[in-house]
Amino acid sequence: MEDKCIxxxxxxxxxxxxxxxxxxxxxxxxxxxxxxxPLVAILAWIVSKKIxxxxxxxxxxxxxxVKRGIIFVVEKSIPLEKITDVALSQGPVMRFxxxxxxxxxxxxxxxDGALVSLIGVNDAEAFREAxxxxxxxxxxRQTATTEKAEAxxxxxxxxxxxxxxxxxxxxxxxxxxxxxxxx
Numbered sequence: 001m002e003d004k005c006i007x008x009x010x011x012x013x014x015x016x017x018x019x020x021x022x023x024x025x026x027x028x029x030x031x032x033x034x035x036x037x038p039l040v041a042i043l044a045w046i047v048s049k050k051i052x053x054x055x056x057x058x059x060x061x062x063x064x065x066v067k068r069g070i071i072f073v074v075e076k077s078i079p080l081e082k083i084t085d086v087a088l089s090q091g092p093v094m095r096f097x098x099x100x101x102x103x104x105x106x107x108x109x110x111x112d113g114a115l116v117s118l119i120g121v122n123d124a125e126a127f128r129e130a131x132x133x134x135x136x137x138x139x140x141r142q143t144a145t146t147e148k149a150e151a152x153x154x155x156x157x158x159x160x161x162x163x164x165x166x167x168x169x170x171x172x173x174x175x176x177x178x179x180x181x182x183x
Contacts, residue, residue: 006059006130008056011120014097014099014120015120018120020048021093022093024044054068057127062081083131084106085103085104086128087102099119100124100125101119
């Protein structure tokens with residue numbers, strides 16, 4: 001059964017410029033990279049368009065589905081009840097472009113850092129709040145379902161105890177009658 005899509009993330013096109021600047025900065029650090037900087041800038045600009053086009057993030061009723069990659073496509077499905085933190089961060093270069101990074105950490109995560117991270121989600125704060133709100137809604141619904149499921153069990157247990165008590169009283173009466181007849 002496919003969950004209903006609550007919110008679909010869109011990505012800011014400035015992410016392309018951000019990635020290009022980052023790659024140019026990295027390439028200028030190396031001696032060989034200085035010579036190749038114009039080529040790196042062109043390639044980063046072209047490849048970043050494809051990468052950005054392949055990225056998606058959908059908030060469903062029970063999970064967050066993140067898909068990205070052009071050569072190696074990776075799709076991660078994160079159950080909302082497992083999400084422990086949705087961090088919103090912004091470095092100096094990201095701040096210049098007005099971009100944020102959303103990082104998702106989960107319970108039982110073995111490695112340090114975020115399980116999934118997205119750069120350049122439009123209105124990242126609203127997407128983060130939608131995820132946290134849906135997570136809380138799902139938790140409240142599961143708690144209510146658990147409480148409803150436990151109530152009939154306690155009623156059944158109460159009925160069984162009443163039935164057992166009545167049976168014990170009947171046995172006591174029979175034993176009293178047997179002892180009275182022996183005398």
